[in-house]
Amino acid sequence: xxxSKNATANSAAYSSDAGYQxxxxxxxxxxxxxxxxxxxxxxxxxAKLVRSEDVSAEKQKLLDxxxxxxxxxxxxxxxxxxxxxxxxxxxxxxxxxLLDDCTLHERIExxxxxxxxxxxxxxxxSQSFQEEFQSIEDxxxxxxxxxxxxxxxRVLDAARNADESVRANESLPKDSTTPIVLVARELFPSQxxxxxxxxxxxxxxxxGGSTSHAAILAKALKxxxxxxxxxxxxxxxxxxxxxxxxxxxxxxxxxxxxxLREYKLAINISRRNRLAPTASQDIALDDSPATLDGTVIKLxxxxxxxxxxxxxxxxxxxxxxxxxxxxMFLIRNAMPDExxxxxxxxxxxxxxxxxxxxxxxxxxxxxxxxxxFQWDKELNPSLGWRGLxxxxxxxxxxxxxxxxxxxxxxxxxxxxxxxxxxxxxYDIQCAKKMVREAQGSLAADGMKYGNPPIGxxxxxxxAVLALDRILPEVDFVSIGTNDxxxxxxxxxxxxxxxxxxxxxxxxxxxxxxxxxxxxxSKFPDKDLExxxxxxxxxxxxxxxxxxxxxxxxxxxxxxxxxxxLIRKVRLDDCVELYEQACEAxxxxxxxxxxxxxxxxxx
Numbered sequence: 353x354x355x356s357k358n359a360t361a362n363s364a365a366y367s368s369d370a371g372y373q374x375x376x377x378x379x380x381x382x383x384x385x386x387x388x389x390x391x392x393x394x395x396x397x398x399a400k401l402v403r404s405e406d407v408s409a410e411k412q413k414l415l416d417x418x419x420x421x422x423x424x425x426x427x428x429x430x431x432x433x434x435x436x437x438x439x440x441x442x443x444x445x446x447x448x449x450l451l452d453d454c455t456l457h458e459r460i461e462x463x464x465x466x467x468x469x470x471x472x473x474x475x476x477x478s479q480s481f482q483e484e485f486q487s488i489e490d491x492x493x494x495x496x497x498x499x500x501x502x503x504x505x506r507v508l509d510a511a512r513n514a515d516e517s518v519r520a521n522e523s524l525p526k527d528s529t530t531p532i533v534l535v536a537r538e539l540f541p542s543q544x545x546x547x548x549x550x551x552x553x554x555x556x557x558x559x560g561g562s563t564s565h566a567a568i569l570a571k572a573l574k575x576x577x578x579x580x581x582x583x584x585x586x587x588x589x590x591x592x593x594x595x596x597x598x599x600x601x602x603x604x605x606x607x608x609x610x611x612l613r614e615y616k617l618a619i620n621i622s623r624r625n626r627l628a629p630t631a632s633q634d635i636a637l638d639d640s641p642a643t644l645d646g647t648v649i650k651l652x653x654x655x656x657x658x659x660x661x662x663x664x665x666x667x668x669x670x671x672x673x674x675x676x677x678x679x680m681f682l683i684r685n686a687m688p689d690e691x692x693x694x695x696x697x698x699x700x701x702x703x704x705x706x707x708x709x710x711x712x713x714x715x716x717x718x719x720x721x722x723x724x725f726q727w728d729k730e731l732n733p734s735l736g737w738r739g740l741x742x743x744x745x746x747x748x749x750x751x752x753x754x755x756x757x758x759x760x761x762x763x764x765x766x767x768x769x770x771x772x773x774x775x776x777x778y779d780i781q782c783a784k785k786m787v788r789e790a791q792g793s794l795a796a797d798g799m800k801y802g803n804p805p806i807g808x809x810x811x812x813x814x815a816v817l818a819l820d821r822i823l824p825e826v827d828f829v830s831i832g833t834n835d836x837x838x839x840x841x842x843x844x845x846x847x848x849x850x851x852x853x854x855x856x857x858x859x860x861x862x863x864x865x866x867x868x869x870x871x872x873s874k875f876p877d878k879d880l881e882x883x884x885x886x887x888x889x890x891x892x893x894x895x896x897x898x899x900x901x902x903x904x905x906x907x908x909x910x911x912x913x914x915x916x917l918i919r920k921v922r923l924d925d926c927v928e929l930y931e932q933a934c935e936a937x938x939x940x941x942x943x944x945x946x947x948x949x950x951x952x953x954x
Contacts, residue, residue, distance in 0.1 A: 372605065373581050375556065377598035378567045380909075381576030381622035382615060383554035384595045384607070385531030387588045388547065391509055392537045396501065399475035403467050413470045414460060417511040421503070422451055424510070424547055450503045474508050513590045533594045537585055539566040549573065553623070554596045556581050556603060561846045562885060569679065571907055572656040574626040578603060580848055638668040641915045647923045649897065651915065652708075652905035654883055658696070661703045663908040668915070670707035673905025674770070674830065674883040675700060677714050677753075686724050687749060693756035701760055701767055708766050710807065710830065710905075713783075714753055715772040717742045734844055739773025739809075744782055754790040761802025770830055774808040776818050780825045783808075807879075811835035816868060823875045830905070831868065833884025837861055855939040856886045862895055862933045862942065869900025881905050890914060891946045894921050894953075898930030920953045 404410050425447055450456060459480060463473035478501055485497040531553035538559045552575055560567060560579040570577040576598040588594065588605060595604040595615060604611060639651045652673025653664040664672070680688050680696050688696075701709050717738025721727040725746075730736040743750040761767035771783045784806055794801040805827035808815070812835070815822060823829070833856060838845045840861065843853040855861070865882075872880045881903035886892055888906035890913050896904075897918075906914065929949050936942045 373584065373587075373603045374601050375578040375581035375603055377576075377578050377601050378560070378562050379555075379570045379575060379577040380598050381554075381574070381625070382595075382597050382599065382618040383531065383533065383576045383622060384612065384615070384619050385533045385553045385593065387535050387590055387592045387594055388532045389509070389513055389585060389588070389590065390534055390536040390539065391505060391512065395508060396475045396478040396504060399471055401472045401475065402469045403472075404464075404469045405467070407464055407467060410464050410468075410470045410473070411461065413511055413514070414457075414464065414473075414507070416514060417470070417507045418451055420510040420514060421506045422448070447499075447503055447506075450499060456500065456503070470511050471508060474504050474511075478504050533596060535584055535588055535594070554578075554594070554598075556584055556594060556596060558582065558584055559848065561848075561851075564846065568656050568676070571909070572660050574909070576622060638915070639670050641918045643897070643918055643926070644920070644922045645924070647897070648902070649918050650881075650903040651911055652710075652881065652883075652903065653908050653911070654905050655700075658700050658703060660908060661700075667908040667911035669908060669911055670704075671905075672700075672704055672707065672709040673881055673903070675709060675711050677712060677757075678716050681714060681716065681722055684724075687722070687752070690752045690756045690759075693753060694759045697757060697760035701764060704766065706766055708768065710768045710770050710828075711757055711760075711804075712770040712772060712809070713740075713743060713757070714750075715739050715809075734838065734846075740771055740775075740779055740783060741773065743771075743786070744779075750786055751790055751793065754786055755794055755801075758787070758790055758794060758801040758804075759799060761804045762800040764802060767802060767804045768807055768828065769804045770807045770809060770828075772809045772832070773811065773835070774822070775812045775814045777821050777825060780806075780808055780822055784825065809835075810868065811884075812839055816864060819868065819871045820874070823872075823878055826878070828879035828881075829868075829872065831865070831880070831882040831884060831887075831901075833861070833882065833886035836864075836884070837886075840864065856889070857892055857942045857946065858939040859933055859936040859942050861886075862899065862930065865896065865901065866899040866930065866934065873900065879903070888914065890917055891943075891950050893917060894926045894949060895930045895933050895946060897921070897923065898926035898928070917953070925949075 456477075459477045460470075460473050463476045464470065468476060481497060481500050530551055532547065532551050533554040533556060534547070534552060535556050537557065539555060539557050552573075555566075555570055555575055555577040557566075557577070557579045558581060567577060567579075576596055578596055578598050578601070581603055584603075592606055595607040595611065597603070597615070597618075599618075607615075640648050641651070642648045650671070651669055652671040653660070653667070653669045654674045654676075655661065655664070655672050656676050656679055661672075664670070677693075677697075680693065697711065700711075715738075716722050717727075717733070717736065721733075727737070737745070743753075757767075757769060761769075769787070771780065774780050774783070787806065791801055791803070806825075807828035807830055808822065808826050809832045810816060810819070810829050811832035816836075819829075834845060837843075837854060837856050837858075841853055841855070841858075843850050845851070845854050869880070872878060880901070882896065882901055883905040887896065887901075887904040888910035890910075893904070893914060894917070904914070929945065932945050933942045936945060
């Protein structure tokens with residue numbers, strides 16, 4: 353396969369009918385399927401308005417698009433309910449009712465009668481609904497506007513793909529088994545719900561990153577994903593097929609027969625890996641491998657969806673080191689109520705079969721705003737209204753959320769509560785006060801509740817500097833390297849223009865992690881783990897062990913290779929590696945040191 357951006361594909365084996373592009377692999381795997389184009393959230397707002405001379409044809413397009421959305425949702429609803437405990441049937445019932453809503457149809461048809469094209473009519477209908485809802489303060493009605501916008505966007509996607517299909521004299525996939533590759537400028541979690549999950553074989557985006565929520569969801573569902581593919585939405589149509597190699601980073605448009613033969617085995621292996629049956633309940637668990645000299649390393653799982661628990665078992669893992677609560681919020685157009693949240697969390701805890709479960713309180717804002725909250729444009733969203741700051745300024749939301757967690761934890765000793773974006777002692781004291789208030793309200797309501805250990809995400813430099821002052825206030829610490837590196841270097845991890853400065857393997861990061869471990873050693877009763885992407889980086893792992901880390905939480909897919917490496921290294925060698933990395937001046941020097949070490953333990 354081609355090995356770099358500058359490589360050329362001149363040989364017959366690696367040429368294609370329409371060309372190839374390079375991107376950044378986010379989720380490993382190889383896939384091949386028909387393109388389905390998804391519009392961004394600004395497609396209705398910025399649509400180019402065009403007149404039509406054939407009103408009846410545009411109205412027929414509307415009927416066809418609505419029917420296409422209906423059929424797609426019928427396929428997807430069952431599959432989503434199977435895979436996403438975080439979803440519920442009411443979400444799909446709401447979309448079904450909107451598809452048949454007379455007011456919605458009348459509004460769109462009014463603009464069609466004014467001789468606008470369907471895409472223009474959808475944009476104008478969206479604008480008119482927005483104007484009407486601007487003065488409404490009721491949260492429920494505002495959420496209904498988001499539902500309307502969502503369904504209009506789905507109809508736009510269906511119409512757009514149908515138009516491309518007609519022009520290409522091709523038909524769109526009509527069943528839930530035809531492999532499709534989603535093509536978008538940027539993908540949002542809710543868009544996963546618009547198509548049958550089992551038919552999505554790959555994702556290609558123009559922007560995004562490994563820590564975006566769409567990427568995290570793709571990892572959970574084991575869907576190969578590639579980002580940073582320039583202008584891909586303008587280059588493909590629904591007549592096109594994409595071969596996506598998320599090993600080398602190459603994306604082939606309309607590959608020829610020779611290339612497909614070369615990739616046939618890799619495509620089949622990726623498909624089998626995704627559809628592999630879940631592990632049996634009696635699988636031997638081995639989540640505490642030891643180094644050659646007997647140093648025990650604890651491995652845990654980062655979980656986005658309840659459906660990942662079987663993957664934990666298959667990887668030999670019991671403990672859930674991080675459960676991200678935000679997906680049950682992000683896949684809806686309105687905040688899930690307390691009972692819904694409690695139901696999802698209870699099922700998760702019960703699925704862990706008594707093993708420890710770390711539940712992270714809602715972590716939104718910055719690059720992941722909730723669509724049903726008024727998020728004014730922020731100049732620096734990563735430094736703005738997000739994480740714990742969002743929770744502390746939304747008392748009604750946070751009380752519902754914390755109450756749900758405490759109710760799910762009632763009578764259980766295996767549940768821990770983790771707060772994101774703690775910057776100092778005051779932050780964690782405020783967070784603990786929220787918990788006490790939620791416990792008080794539950795007691796007043798005569799409801800049972802838990803008293804879980806309280807932890808903090810260590811992801812802000814200020815918290816690292818104040819760690820010795822914060823530790824008496826918490827029961828455990830989880831290092832979030834994704835944000836820690838971002839704030840340490842003042843670099844937006846989601847901005848491709850500056851990602852060369854987002855360097856997790858920089859010696860400054862290695863030294864900082866060592867200092868954290870030194871501070872934690874003075875508090876032997878406090879548990880420490882690392883749950884960021886860095887902890888699952890196999891080449892960095894020995895240096896992290898050398899720094900003093902003994903507990904790692906990661907995506908289940910990373911566990912087998914990590915476990916195998918732990919059993920090949922000695923603690924003394926890891927400590928020496930850590931010291932060498934600390935002495936380096938640049939990230940490239942650290943990488944060479946780590947690569948040399950990995951060569952020595954093969």
